[in-house]
Amino acid sequence: MTPEALDLAALRPRLPSPLRAVEDERFTRRGVRLLLKRDDLIHPALPGNKWRKLEPNLRAAADGGRSALLTFGGAYSNHLRATAAAGRLLGFATFGVVRGDELAGRPLNASLARCVADGMRLHFVDRATYRRKTEPSVLRALLTAAAxxxxxxxxxxxxxxxxxxxxxxxxxxxxxxxELGGAADVVGVACGTGGTLAGLAAGLAPGLRAVGFPVLKGGFLAGEVRALQLAAFGGPRGDWWLDERFHGGGYARTTPALDAFAADFEERHGLPVERLYVAKTLHGLTTLAEEGAFPPGSTVAAVITGGPAPDDGRQSESSR
Structure with a gap:
């Protein structure tokens, strides 16, 4: 593929994504205004904010004359779905390395089935191999399998x-x-691998802050965000912090309390709430507001990074 053949504008992403105010008494009674940054509306085929991370990588692939994409994710990965969709729309072959060899041979969930429908070849690996996926010998083997x-x-x-x-x-x-300009004093976003928070914080105007809500347990994400900022910008950028309380048990996990919160938010605002990322952001910001973390007169924006997956992909903590 040549750069000339890669017409990203033809996909017509909706940028800037809409920014909408909502009235929520849990915020307003504290004198705080809530905005929703609707990155879930950027493109119908590319889940949520994945466009922002994929677009420069797709350009780099085309610039390098590459015709195929290899990437990684779990069974409910929005990133896998977005990469598969981008490959179909732009003419890249796609190969998805999926965490969990126990999934091989089982019926696909709706998220992975969507990847296959978009032409992605799935390759299931055991969890130990997946953890080593960036080691040169493992990556070489995966590249050979993809080729x-x-x-x-x-x-x-x-x-x-x-x-x-x-x-x-x-x-x-x-x-x-x-895009947020000076519209919000604090911006909240869910974090899986840290790339969105790293860039968001770097792009905010001075005096504005970003809070990330990790969707995985482990307390490792701060180092990942710092490493990404070092690689991208040469050092720290922006004012950001992490609140580790809202992961709901870890990746692809929710709790009955989180499900109840999300259902209540849907009822209040008519917004379908994706459980694995967006619900954790909204729950985190709402809790911080109720704790008085935001001074009266503040404006808080929640980044809606995606809509519900085809089968919602949620699993309660109690069902593990």
Whole structure:
């Protein structure tokens, strides 16, 4: 594929994404205004804010003459779905390395079935191998498998990291901060791999803050965000922090309390709430508001990073 053949404008992404105010008494009684940054409306085929991280990587793949994309994700990965859709729309072959070899041979959930419908070849690996996916020997083996399955040379395969988060993605996400301008004092976003937060914080105007709500347990994400900012910008950028309380048990997990919160938010505002990322952001911001974390007169924006997956993909903590 040549750069001339890659017409990203033909996809007609909706940018800047809409910014909408909502009346929520849990905020207003504290004198705080709530905005929703609707990144879920950027493109109907590319889930949520994934466009911002994929776009610079797709350009890099085309600039390098690559014809195929290899990337990684879990069984409910929005990133896998977005990459598969981008491949179908733009003419890239796609290869998705999926965490969990126990899934091989089972009926696909609706999220992975969508990937296959968009032409992605799925490759299931055990969790130990998945953790080692960036090691040179493991990555070489995966590249060979992708090249064989897709019928392309190994050098024709462009690797996009898990969640799409690399230095290109972080730079792409600075536009999210710039689009918000001075509209909000604090911006909240869910974090899986940290790329969106790294870029968002870098793109915000001075004096504005970003809070990330990790959707995984472990307390490792701050280091990942710092590393992404170092790679993308040469050092720290922006004012950001993490609140680790709202992961709901970890990736692809929710709790009855989180489900109840999301259902209540849907009822209040008529917005379908994706459970694995967006619900955790909204719950985190609402809790912080009720704790008095935002001074009266503040404006808080929640980044709606995506809509519900085809089968919602949610699993309660009690069902593990």
């Amino acid at each position: 064989d399955r897709l019928g392309v040379p190994s050098e024709g395969v462009y690797v996009i990291p898990e969640g799409g988060s690399n230095s290109l993605a972080a730079r792409g996400c600075t536009a999210l901060g710039r």
